[in-house]
Amino acid sequence: MFYSLHGCAYPPARHRVKKNFPVSDHTRPLEVLYQEGKTRRSTRQELILEEPLSIRVQGKPYAVVMRTPGEEVAHVAGFCLAEGVVDRLEQVGAITFCEAESTNAVTLTVTPERMAAITGILERRGFISQTSCGICGKEMVDDLLQKVRMLPDGPPVDLAKAHDCLKGLEAHQRLYRQTRSTHAAAVYTVGFDLLSIAEDVGRHNALDKAVGKLFLKGMLNRAKVLILSSRISYEMVQKAARANIPFIMAASRPTALAVELADSLNMTLASAKETGIHVYCGFRRLAESSN
Numbered sequence: 001m002f003y004s005l006h007g008c009a010y011p012p013a014r015h016r017v018k019k020n021f022p023v024s025d026h027t028r029p030l031e032v033l034y035q036e037g038k039t040r041r042s043t044r045q046e047l048i049l050e051e052p053l054s055i056r057v058q059g060k061p062y063a064v065v066m067r068t069p070g071e072e073v074a075h076v077a078g079f080c081l082a083e084g085v086v087d088r089l090e091q092v093g094a095i096t097f098c099e100a101e102s103t104n105a106v107t108l109t110v111t112p113e114r115m116a117a118i119t120g121i122l123e124r125r126g127f128i129s130q131t132s133c134g135i136c137g138k139e140m141v142d143d144l145l146q147k148v149r150m151l152p153d154g155p156p157v158d159l160a161k162a163h164d165c166l167k168g169l170e171a172h173q174r175l176y177r178q179t180r181s182t183h184a185a186a187v188y189t190v191g192f193d194l195l196s197i198a199e200d201v202g203r204h205n206a207l208d209k210a211v212g213k214l215f216l217k218g219m220l221n222r223a224k225v226l227i228l229s230s231r232i233s234y235e236m237v238q239k240a241a242r243a244n245i246p247f248i249m250a251a252s253r254p255t256a257l258a259v260e261l262a263d264s265l266n267m268t269l270a271s272a273k274e275t276g277i278h279v280y281c282g283f284r285r286l287a288e289s290s291n
């Protein structure tokens with residue numbers, strides 16, 4: 001049975017997902033009401049999935065994040081690298097699904113030597129974004145600087161080529177073209193060879209997945225440029241710094257705290273729209289303009 005809305009047949013929510021629609025691991029089809037001018041009709045859209053992922057360390061609950069299902073092992077690897085649970089691939093014992101039929105719970109185990117070094121992190125749930133209210137920006141940066149080392153200058157980065165990668169990011173975003181609901185993170189070499197890309201409903205998750213894939217392949221040492229579809233928050237700077245990626249360009253401006261943290265870590269932050277590029281810190285890393 002369908003409801004009628006001003007002359008337009010509009011299905012109730014419980015009937016809008018049709019069994020004969022193809023269902024992917026990332027999206028679900030939905031019949032929705034579309035209005036253009038005075039005309040209304042029923043149409044179909046693909047909606048991005050969002051489900052909880054329970055991340056466990058040594059079998060104990062550590063964090064729950066909302067994310068787009070898929071690439072769970074890479075997601076957990078990148079997340080735990082960013083959190084300081086692991087520093088190197090050799091410290092990972094295993095990353096496994098907790099239940100055979102469910103991909104919504106994953107546990108990471110570390111070597112005994114690493115476990116002895118991270119007891120305080122596990123007890124404290126020691127990451128700044130989960131701390132209580134009242135902490136100031138300076139305290140955030142000071143705390144993060146204890147977990148992340150300053151990055152070297154490294155080879156110069158071509159701003160124009162980075163901008164080209166940002167403008168071409170959507171071409172790699174299959175889920176975004178379907179749903180208009182996902183963020184993306186793409187990682188390149190300094191010569192702009194694409195190493196890794198990931199999409200997710202959450203910008204932090206997309207970055208964790210992109211980094212995690214390289215971490216598991218032992219290829220993070222080649223990662224030098226990060227392109228983001230989203231704004232640059234201090235969490236994104238922290239995740240990039242933990243992966244030793246010194247250059248970030250995004251579609252939106254960074255926060256003031258992100259610039260403060262990136263500057264203290266000798267990182268370069270830039271944002272760009274269709275025309276024009278803004279660089280906020282790390283100017284020494286820029287290649288000379290050919291113009």
